[in-house]
Every structure is written in structure tokens, then in C-alpha cells.
Amino acid sequence: MKQQTWLKWIAVASSVGMLCILLGGALVTKTDSGLGCGRNWPDCNGSLIPKEITAEVLIEFSHRAVTAFVSIFIVLLAVACWRKLGHIREVKFLSAVSVIFLFTQALIGAAQVKWGQGDFILALHFGISLISFASVLLLTLIVFEVDRKFDADHVKVTKKLRRQTIAVTLYSYIAIYTGALVRHTESSLACLDWPVCHFERGWNLLPANQYEWIQMGHRFAVLILIIWIFSIAIHVIRHERQQKALLYTWVGAACLVGAQMITGMLVVLTRLQLFVALGHSLFISMLFGLLCYSVMLVSRSTEVTKPETVASLEKNVYLEESEASSFNK
Template identity: 25%
Template sequence: MANRTRALARAFTGLTLITYLLVVLGAVVRARGAGLACPDWPLCFGELVPALDFGVILEWGHRALAGSVSLLLVGLSAWMYQDRRAWAACRGLLGVSFMVLALQVVLGGLTVLKLLASWTVTSHLLVGNLFGVCLTLLSARLFEVAQEQDGPVRSAPVSPALQGLAWGVAGLYLAQMTLGGLVSSRFAGLVCPQWPACAGDMFFPSFGGLLGLQLTHRLVAYALTFAIAALAWGAWDHPRLGGRSRLLLLLVIVQVALGIANVLLRLPVEVTALHSATAAALGAATALVVRDAARARTAPPLAAAPTPAALPEIVA
């Protein structure tokens, strides 16, 4: 039974990886300006399989891969239903995943029909990453179910401060993803053409309009990096959070470096795609850290040293 659940967990992990590939392909479609290469939806030029050129290959391929992910999720759900323990443990999160997927399909259609309106592009980015996070959490839970069948799973306690810090990181990540989507959809990536300054020797020339959007994106990136560094430091020796928080720190450092490269190299497609891929990986890692921190036992406060009055009297 444990082996069957473990195989199911591996299959969901594979689907998760395909989903992250789909997110990266969406970023490439955006960076290549191919978002309207298929100007209608759900068909492309009124056909299920249109005549292909480079732009159509990107956009139609993105749609085809999205359809494949949907079908795979249905198939894996049927497989999960046959595993009583896995179904009981994961059906709630699976239901949420289907709802997020349905919303993402609607947003994908609106993104085309609304001619790449900023709110549709940003929402499509956020919900796509949320779907990836749902699959990541599903995979992790399935591996746990398999492990529980082999024996009890123990978790080390986590201090309330670390739990709060983990939730703070999640909030900053969500804000940063939203800002990143707005920067991209409003073409504000190069309104500050330099780094670390914005223009000339001015770091913060204005917080109005697109300039303010880009500067806020940078500031939240710095805040997120600092928060993750604090989390990694505080959880360094924790048996479960320590490794994952250090991975989180590595990912955010890479992400900041890619953001800087995007500005200095003038938004090359390859760097933009890597920036989106790392952002998606950062979201998955953040979700796992928050999940582990939230589900762990709260560490008890340090016991105070006994006072003399509390000590029993010794009768000679």
C-alpha cells in the first residue's frame, strides 16, 4: 500500500514539474510578444490545429500543454480515488486544485479576449503559480501519507517567531509576484534603466506612475531577501525547516541576480524566462516552508530556573 501511494506521489511530482514548465512557457510567450499569435479562444484562427509559425507554435503549444496538464490531473485524481488513505488525506486540496485550474482556464481565455489587459495578464500569472503551489503541496502530502504507512512521522517544534516569519515571507512573496506581474504587463521593466540606482545618481527619483511601480518592486525584493535570510538564520539547525529555508535563501539570491541582469541586459528572453522559472520555484519552496512551520508543534518557552522558595525543604 505504501509503495502504491509513493508511486502516486511521484506521478503528482511529475505533473507538478510539467506545470512549472507550463509557467515558464507562458513567460516565453509573453517575452516573445506571442500572446495574441492566436487571436481567438478557445480555437486558434477558428481551428483546433492552426497553420503554424513561430509565434503560433509558442501560443498554441502553451494551450496544448495546459490542456494536457488538465487531462493528467483528471487521470491522477481517478488513481488517487483508488487509494483510500491518500484520498482521505488529499481530497480537500485536490478539490481546491481543480477550482484553481478552472479559474486559470477562464483567465487564459480572458487574457486573449481582452487583448492582454494588464489585470488579466497579472491574474493569469498569479493563479498559474498558485496552481503549481497546490500541486506541490499535494505531492508533499502524498509522500507523507506513504511515510505514515511505514511508521509514525515526527516533527520538531518550531518557535512562534519562526512561524510568524515564515508567514511574513509568504506575504512578501505574494506582494512581489503581484508587483512583478504588473511590471511585466505594464511594460515597466526598463523605466529604471540602471542598477542599483534608478537613473543617473538617483535611487528613488519618484514613486509616481510606472517609475513608482518599478521602485516598489525593487524595494519589496530587498525586503523579501532580508526576511528569507532571517528565516534561514533562525531555522539553521532545525531538522526540517533548516534545509528548506537555506534553499529558499539560495533561490531568492538567484532571483535578485536575474532581476538585475534583466535590467542591465535589457530584458533578454532567456533571462526573463529564468526569472519566471525561479519565481515559480521560490513560490513552491515558500509554500513548503510555511506548511512545515504551520503544522509543526509550537516550541515551549524556556523553563525558568526554580526560585529558592520553590525548592523543597531538606530535613536534616
């Protein structure tokens, strides 16, 4: 049954809004505006509405306002999905996660303003927001019945592909954390060249200090992620292309991780150009959301022994449908 229009609007507003929260948080970090409202929270410099507006105050206060506004939509979405779509296996879990992690990231942000936090704790802030975004995105896809449109309930995968999907999604979170750590430790320009840290060092590729280790560690983590996602995407294109849900998901993941790599390179070469840096955050957020959708796909799937078996099963379904169509005629 098609979902009510109002629920779809709330779902879209929540997903777009959560993405704005992610990018707003990245903007706060990249412009060093975290203390734009001083050590005050939830007020800003001692008043509910800031009296003196600077660039830092505007960025920090806008981020807080957007978070508060979007939180209303996310809570409404979670409650509505729980009540109307609670019979779907993932809905109650995703509804709870979206709200819990939304408020958790808000509390971490508040704690940073009030008392300050270590770089390694702050790096988790983006990751926690990312989990909330992924949960909201999956709820939105369920509301729009995307799984039915691509026949996602009948996906058939091998045990290896299922394990690879879950593993690469978990690993992507680690790679994202290293990227957040780069930002919060101010290691973004510790290496001024790409792909090596400094060309003038020749074959001496070892990092020289803590900041270079963090920067190059992130690049190495992303390199592994790129190779891993591309290898899965090639496998799906070769053996699972009859299953459109899998095909579109992994081709999309390969495109997003490629875009993430390119923008990461440009962040260094353009010396932290703001829109390039925000694009980098956007692509990695979308990639993680898509990988979480792939986990939902394989969790619903039927397990088969070999990729060829999947192809043959799809062929049998096609033949059965053709025979039924001919019989009806």
C-alpha cells in the first residue's frame, strides 16, 4: 500500500535536514567557528538570539538552529514510521537509532562548547551524526517503498558477498573516523602533496611527525576502502547484474567513493578550499548511507551457494513469468 503523501514529505525533509546538519557541523569545524557563541549553550553569548553577529557567530548559531528545527521532523518521522510501518522488520530499530544518535551528537556538541573535548572524542561527533543520517535515509527509502520498486525483497546473494558487504560498511566507518580525526587535529595540510606527503623528500615516504602520520594513515585507510568497494562492484557487475537493487547500489557506491577520493585530493591541492571540503563531506555521507542500505539488502536476502546460481535463479524467474504471460494470452 502506498504511503501517505505527508509521511513522504516528512521523510524527505528529515533526510535533507539531517544532511544539512552533517554539512553544517563540517562547516563549523572547517571555519573554526565552534566557539562562535562562546562557552554558552543552548544560549549564544549570554542571550537566546545573539546580539552581535560575526561570521563565526552566524555559522555556529545557524548550525544550532538547523539542528533544533530538523530534530522536530526526525522525531515526527520516527514516531510515524513506528506506528504505521512498525510491521516492517527494520523500522522500529531504525526509528530508535535515528532519534538516539541525533540527540547523542547534540549532547557531544554541547559538551564541547561547555567544557571542551579531546580530538579523538570530537572525531566521533561526525560519526555519530552519520549513523543518525543513515538511519533516517533508510527510513525514507522504506517510506518510498524503494525496496519494492527494485524487488529488493527477492535479492539472492552468496555468503561471501553478504560478509563482504557488512565488513566493508563497518570498515568505512573506521575510514571516516580517520578523516574526522584529520580535521580535528588540524592535520589537513600536514602533507602538501598528493598522493605522497611531500614530493621533495624523494623515496623517503615515511611521515615525519604525528600530524603526517594521521594524514597519511587516513589516505591509506581510504585507499583500502576504494579497492574494496571497487572489487565488490566489479563482482556484482560480472555476476549479479540481473539483480537491479544490488547493481545500482554498488555502482553508486563505486561512483561515490571515487568522487570522495577526488575531492579529498582537491582539498589538499586547493589548500582547504571551503566548497571542495564540504563536497568531500557530502560524498562520504552519501556513501555511508548507501553502504548501510546495502547491509539492509543483504540482511533480507536469500543465501545461495554460487554467483552462477543467482543468475540461473533469475533466469528461471524470467522464464516462469514469460510462460505465465504466454498462457494468459
